Amino acid sequence: MxxxxxxxxxxxxxxxxxxxxxxxxxxxxxxxxxxxxxxxxxxxxxxxxxxxxxxxxxxxxxxxxxxxxxxxxxxPMELRRKIGYVIQQVGLFPHMTVAENVSIVPKMLKWEPGKIKERVEALLTMAGLDPEQYGKRYPRQLSGGQQQRVGLARALAADPKxxxxxxxxxALDAITRSVLQDELLKVHQExxxxxxxxxxxxxxxxxxxxxxxxxxxxxxxxxxxxxxxxxxxxxxxxxxxxxxxxxxxxxxxxxx
The missing domain is CATH 3.40.50.300 (P-loop containing nucleotide triphosphate hydrolases)
Known part of the structure; x- marks a missing residue:
C-alpha cells in the first residue's frame, strides 16, 4: 500500500x-x-x-x-517551492528566456549552475522542446502549446513530489490539447x-x-x-x- x-x-x-x-x-x-x-x-x-x-x-x-x-x-513560500503548479494562463515571465523561466525555482534553492543547466535541458527535452532551439527564445516567440510545455517543465524543475x-x-485547441494530455500521462508514468x-x-x-x-x-x-x-x-x-x-x-x- x-x-x-x-x-x-x-x-x-x-x-x-x-x-x-x-x-x-x-x-x-x-x-x-x-x-x-x-x-x-x-x-x-x-x-x-x-x-x-x-x-x-x-x-x-x-x-x-x-x-x-x-x-x-x-x-508558505517554502511549501510552494516543494509543489509544482501549472495554470491555464501559464504565467511565464515575458522578459526571461525559456531556459531562465524553467530554472527559477532551482536558482531560488541555490542549486549548482551545472546541475541547473542539466535539469533545464533534460526537462525541455522531455517536454518535446529542443534546448538548443528553444532555450534562448522568449515566451512571445512560442505557440500556446509550446508555452504550456514550458510551464510544465518549470513546475517539475525542482523535482516536486x-x-x-x-x-x-x-485555452488550447482540441488537437494540441489531446497531444499534451498524452504527454502528461507519459510524464506521470515515468x-x-x-x-x-x-x-x-x-x-x-x-x-x-x-x-x-x-x-x-x-x-x-x-x-x-x-x-x-x-x-x-x-x-x-x-x-x-x-x-x-x-x-x-x-x-x-x-x-x-
Missing part, C-alpha cells in the same frame, strides 16, 4: 460576501503516485480546493496534511509523483485520472475510479455528467 500524499480533514472555505462555502467539509485521502482529476462545473469549488494545497488560499476550518504533516505549520494543474489545457488536475471536461477527467473527484456546490459528490464513476454514479449530479458525455458520444455515432 502506498503512503498517503495528501489528506483533507473536514476542510471548509467561504469567501467574504459569498452566500455559501466554496468548499464544504471535504475529507479525503490521496495516495502517493496517484493521478487525481477534480471534475465539476464552474464555481463548484475545485480550484479553491486545489489552491488550498499550496496555501494560495487558507481554509476557514479543517486541516490539510502533506505526507502526514499539517501544511499550516509550514512557511506533488504537481497541481489548474485547467492547464483549457515520474513517481502525485498529480492533481482540475478540469470541467469529463472526457479529460476520465482519460487522465486513475481516480476522479467529482464536486458540486463545494461538496464531494463521488470519489472513485473512472469505471466506478461511469458504471455506478452515486449522485444525481454525477448521473447528469455521465448522461451528457453519452449524448455527445451518440452525436458522433450519428454523424459517422
Amino acid at each position: 502506498k503512503d498517503t500524499a495528501i489528506e483533507f480533514r473536514q476542510v471548509s472555505k467561504k469567501f467574504k460576501g459569498a452566500g455559501k462555502p466554496a468548499v464544504s467539509d471535504v475529507s479525503l485521502t490521496i495516495r502517493e503516485g496517484e493521478f487525481i482529476t477534480i471534475l465539476g462545473s464552474s464555481g463548484c469549488g475545485k480550484t479553491t480546493l486545489l489552491k488550498m494545497v499550496n496555501r494560495l488560499y487558507e481554509p476557514d476550518s479543517g486541516e490539510i496534511l502533506l505526507f502526514g504533516k499539517p501544511i499550516a505549520k509550514e512557511n 506533488i504537481l497541481l494543474l489548474d485547467e492547464p489545457f483549457g 515520474m513517481p509523483k502525485t498529480f492533481l488536475l482540475v478540469t470541467h471536461d469529463i472526457n479529460e477527467a476520465l482519460k487522465l485520472g486513475n481516480r476522479i473527484l467529482v464536486m458540486n456546490e463545494g461538496k464531494v459528490c463521488q470519489f472513485g475510479t473512472p469505471r466506478e464513476i461511469v458504471q455506478h454514479p452515486e449522485d444525481p449530479f454525477v448521473e447528469t455528467l455521465i448522461r451528457s458525455a453519452r449524448e455527445q458520444e451518440r452525436l458522433w455515432e450519428e454523424l459517422l
Whole structure:
C-alpha cells in the first residue's frame, strides 16, 4: 500500500460576501503516485480546493496534511517551492528566456549552475522542446502549446513530489490539447509523483485520472475510479455528467 500524499480533514472555505462555502467539509485521502482529476462545473469549488494545497488560499476550518504533516505549520513560500503548479494562463515571465523561466525555482534553492543547466535541458527535452532551439527564445516567440510545455517543465524543475494543474489545457485547441494530455500521462508514468488536475471536461477527467473527484456546490459528490464513476454514479449530479458525455458520444455515432 502506498503512503498517503495528501489528506483533507473536514476542510471548509467561504469567501467574504459569498452566500455559501466554496468548499464544504471535504475529507479525503490521496495516495502517493496517484493521478487525481477534480471534475465539476464552474464555481463548484475545485480550484479553491486545489489552491488550498499550496496555501494560495487558507481554509476557514479543517486541516490539510502533506505526507502526514499539517501544511499550516509550514512557511508558505517554502511549501510552494516543494509543489509544482501549472495554470491555464501559464504565467511565464515575458522578459526571461525559456531556459531562465524553467530554472527559477532551482536558482531560488541555490542549486549548482551545472546541475541547473542539466535539469533545464533534460526537462525541455522531455517536454518535446529542443534546448538548443528553444532555450534562448522568449515566451512571445512560442505557440500556446509550446508555452504550456514550458510551464510544465518549470513546475517539475525542482523535482516536486506533488504537481497541481489548474485547467492547464483549457485555452488550447482540441488537437494540441489531446497531444499534451498524452504527454502528461507519459510524464506521470515515468515520474513517481502525485498529480492533481482540475478540469470541467469529463472526457479529460476520465482519460487522465486513475481516480476522479467529482464536486458540486463545494461538496464531494463521488470519489472513485473512472469505471466506478461511469458504471455506478452515486449522485444525481454525477448521473447528469455521465448522461451528457453519452449524448455527445451518440452525436458522433450519428454523424459517422
